[in-house]
Amino acid sequence: MDMSGYGLVRSTQAAYGNCCSASGCSNKRKSGHRYCDQHKYKLLYRGDAEQQKISLKTVNFARKAVEMLISDNRNNPSWGELMDCIYRNWVSSERYVNAELNSHLGGKPSDRRVRRGLIICYDIFNNLGLEKTFITYCAWQYLHDWNPRLFVTDESFRFQLIKSLRNQAKSYHTQDLDKKTGVPRTYSSPLYMKERETAWMILMGIFGTVGMQLHKQLERRAEKLRSNKDRISNAIKQIE
Numbered sequence: 001m002d003m004s005g006y007g008l009v010r011s012t013q014a015a016y017g018n019c020c021s022a023s024g025c026s027n028k029r030k031s032g033h034r035y036c037d038q039h040k041y042k043l044l045y046r047g048d049a050e051q052q053k054i055s056l057k058t059v060n061f062a063r064k065a066v067e068m069l070i071s072d073n074r075n076n077p078s079w080g081e082l083m084d085c086i087y088r089n090w091v092s093s094e095r096y097v098n099a100e101l102n103s104h105l106g107g108k109p110s111d112r113r114v115r116r117g118l119i120i121c122y123d124i125f126n127n128l129g130l131e132k133t134f135i136t137y138c139a140w141q142y143l144h145d146w147n148p149r150l151f152v153t154d155e156s157f158r159f160q161l162i163k164s165l166r167n168q169a170k171s172y173h174t175q176d177l178d179k180k181t182g183v184p185r186t187y188s189s190p191l192y193m194k195e196r197e198t199a200w201m202i203l204m205g206i207f208g209t210v211g212m213q214l215h216k217q218l219e220r221r222a223e224k225l226r227s228n229k230d231r232i233s234n235a236i237k238q239i240e
């Protein structure tokens with residue numbers, strides 16, 4: 001009699017009990033998993049079972065702050081030096097990703113999730129380009145530094161950042177294409193840990209902690225955006 005499956009079931013049972021592991025959740029645990037359906041969904045779609053959704057409005061606000069910072073610094077020589085350095089990293093990382101993907105095509109075995117992470121980077125290089133990638137990367141980094149409580153863990157921060165870039169780069173996996181219409185469903189497709197970590201390592205190699213270094217300057221731009229918004233909404237109130 002084959003008992004191997006039985007052992008596995010019993011060990012998850014011993015480790016996680018009958019209930020979902022997310023705090024405050026009393027739903028029944030999904031068979032073989034730590035979490036109930038709802039929290040397992042959040043793990044795959046938000047990077048952590050307890051991660052709240054971060055609105056597009058919040059991300060766009062941070063993006064605007066980065067765009068302002070870029071346009072203010074167009075003629076600043078030290079900004080130019082920073083961009084040159086990032087550009088060199090970008091070119092060598094692109095070369096690395098292409099070489100890895102080519103050696104897979106040449107028959108070298110590779111992990112499919114790692115490969116998927118490389119393809120996400122490939123699409124970022126080719127479909128998104130440096131400036132848009134920089135804006136999104138710094139926007140998320142800014143949100144993270146500005147309010148670390150937005151993210152329940154470092155993993156969920158990386159997850160949100162990579163997923164945001166993946167969606168912008170339209171990096172569709174064939175399994176995410178609707179079979180009937182051919183339209184991608186990428187916005188609702190999961191991002192797996194190895195995909196995320198592979199893409200994160202490459203982007204980290206390009207940008208490092210640049211968003212963090214720019215934090216104070218970004219905060220000033222954000223402040224300007226916020227007070228502009230207040231001025232406009234006050235003006236509207238007076239018209240009404």
Ligand SMILES: [Zn+2]
Pocket residue numbers: 020021022025026027035036037038039
């Ligand atoms: Zn749960």
